[in-house]
Amino acid sequence: MAAGEVVLVSEPLACVSCAFGAIPAPExxxxxxxxxxxxxxxRAALLVLYSGQDEDGDEQAGGGATDGTTDGTADVRRVTEDELDEWRLFGIVGCNSFGEEFNDFASTAARAAAAGGASPGPAHAAHAAPTTDDSPSSSSGGSGGSDQRQPQQPQRxxxxxxxxxxxxxxxxxSDLPxxxxxxxxxxxxxxxSRxxxxxxEVMINYLGRGSLRPxxxxxxxxxxxxxxxCDCARCTAELLCGCAGTDGGGGGSGSGAGSFAEGVQALLGRCEERAQVLSGLNLPPTAADPAAESGNTGEASARAxxxxxxxxxxxxxxxxxxxxLDELVGRQPLDAAAAAAAGANGGTGGGTAVRQWLRASGFDLLSQHVAxxxxxxxxxxAGAALEQQLGVCEAVAPSSDLHMYLQVKRLSLSQQAEGPDGATARVExxxxxxxxxxxYGQDCTDETVGRLLQGAVYGLSQVMV
Structure with a gap:
């Protein structure tokens, strides 16, 4: 199966919604x-999702049994109300539900534009990409100011x-989905995505942005x-490098087992300290220009x-x-880890892949550098730092929403530097x-890609990456 091919389309047994920016309660x-x-x-399908212990400690299997026939035509037996009791119900919801604070921005906007009968092509969509003004902090989500040049229908x-x-x-x-x-x-x-x-086996990421941590x-x-x-190739390779802070024999001579883990945690600690300082600043619209603050009074200018x-x-x-961080990554002995990585990448790119996997542990630091x-x-x-982030995403989380938003931001920066028709902008x-x-699928037409790009641009104005 090639990247971009549809694996599954699943209908919900239940789905509830709430206001943008929140997730409904499991209750x-x-x-x-x-x-x-x-x-x-x-109802039998619901019970299939339950596998655990009842309150009395007895192991329970799923409830999808049939009446004993083997031709596949018999009705699934009726599941009684008491078989879907509160214990099982909340076990099912707790372990199997999926929630987000917002819909997928790009596809939502593309569908809205298609229903409205108008959408720009890719070149026009690229020209509409706004200058991103995310605050200089690391976050996996949240809402921000809307770009007034973008259509508001997706937000509604x-x-x-x-x-x-x-x-x-x-x-x-898998941490390497x-x-x-x-x-x-x-x-x-x-x-x-690969x-x-x-x-x-088809593997997805349960951790979201948390997969970009040590x-x-x-x-x-x-x-x-x-x-x-998780015993994926990425986790295995990192453990072989001694990246979990334990003496697993993978630290290598002279580096000391756990030195990478300790070094990354120190870097992330300093990153968090800087984030705390940044949260206390009252930044003007363009921090690089002290005169940008409204009124340009002496006090405002001094503060800026x-x-x-x-x-x-x-x-x-x-x-x-x-x-x-780059020095820490470069010092890691990669013989065994690279072999594990090569096995996960068709026998090629082992050492290169492992270094990107290790660099992913400090992704929040890379994000702060860009911001x-x-x-x-x-x-x-900013553009050079974004390339580092994109390299990590391509290795760890290709085609994720984060990968998409970072690439859109890279396009926006290139347009700022040389205009929408510049050579670099066209490449981006x-x-x-x-x-x-x-x-969204390799068979997307240019028109659909243009609509998706507009939605991604809008989405980038609503979330922090």
Whole structure:
């Protein structure tokens, strides 16, 4: 199966929504399940999602048994009300539901534009890409100011949601997924994000932005939330490098087992300290221009100049810490880890892949570096730092929404530097089209890609990456 091919389209057994920027409570989804008059087969499908212990400690299997016939034509046995009791119901919702604070921006906008009968082509959509003005901090989501040049229809259609998609719930997790998923209307779509050989398992990411953290944090999150550990090639390679802070024999001579983990945690700690400083700043619309603050009074100018000095200092610190991260990555012995990576990449790119996987542990630092460069108007520095982020996404989370938004931001920076018709901007536009087709389907027409790009531009104005 090639990247961009549809793996699965799943209908929900239940789905509830709420205002944009929030996720409905699990109790709301449980109530929707109670209130829905399911067929016996649908109720049996619900019980198939339950596997655990009842309150008395007895192991329970799924409830999808038949009446004993083997020809596949018999009705699934009727599931009684007491078989879907509160214990099972909340176990099902807790382990199998999927929720987001907003719909997929690009596909929502593309569908709205198609329904309205008008959408720009790719070149026009690229020209509409706004200058991003995300605040210089690291975050996986949240809302921001809307760009008034973009159509507002997608925002009106946006809503938080929580649902239960049975076939989707059967997919397992990997910190190196080969598929992406998102909701369109109330359908869950799963598409291949990498080439998936015949017979290989389709794997998705349960952790979201949390998959871009050090391996010990990822494993702890999976253990707490899902009671399993990940043994994908990425986790295996990082553990072989001694990246979990334990003496696993993979640290290598002279480096000391756990030195990479300790170094990355120190860098992330300093990153968080800078984020705290930034949260206390009252930044003008364009921090790089002290005169941009409204009124340009003496007091305002002095405050803006002081902020600029702080930003400059923090930028230098973040830039230096990124260099330290690169040095840490470069010092890791990769023989065994590279072999594991090569096995996951068709026998090629082992060492290169592992270094990107290791660099992903410090992704929040890379994000902060980009944001500070943007805040200071250092567009060349921002573009170079964005390339680092894109390299990590291509290795760890290809065709994810984060990958898409970072590529759109890279396009925006290139347009700022040389205009929409510049050579670099045209290259970045093609890269955007490639990411969009990898996420939404290789058969997307140029017109559809243009609509998706407009939606992604709008989405970038609403979330922080």
């Amino acid at each position: 709301e989804l449980a109530q929707a399940i109670r209130d829905t008059p399911y067929t016996p087969a649908q 259609q946006q809503a938080g949601h929580l649902g239960l998609w049975p076939s989707f719930s059967m997919l397992n997790h 080969n598929a992406v998923n998102y909701v369109v209307a109330d359908r869950m779509l799963v598409l291949a 080439s998936i050989p015949r017979g290989s 391996v010990e944090e990822r494993q702890a999150a999976l253990a707490e939330g899902y009671q399993f550990s 100049s002081s902020n600029l000095e702080v930003l400059e200092r923090l930028f230098v610190q973040a830039r230096d810490d990124v260099r330290v 500070l460069a943007e805040a200071l108007g250092r567009w060349e520095d 536009l093609q890269r955007c089209a490639g990411v969009l087709r990898g996420r």
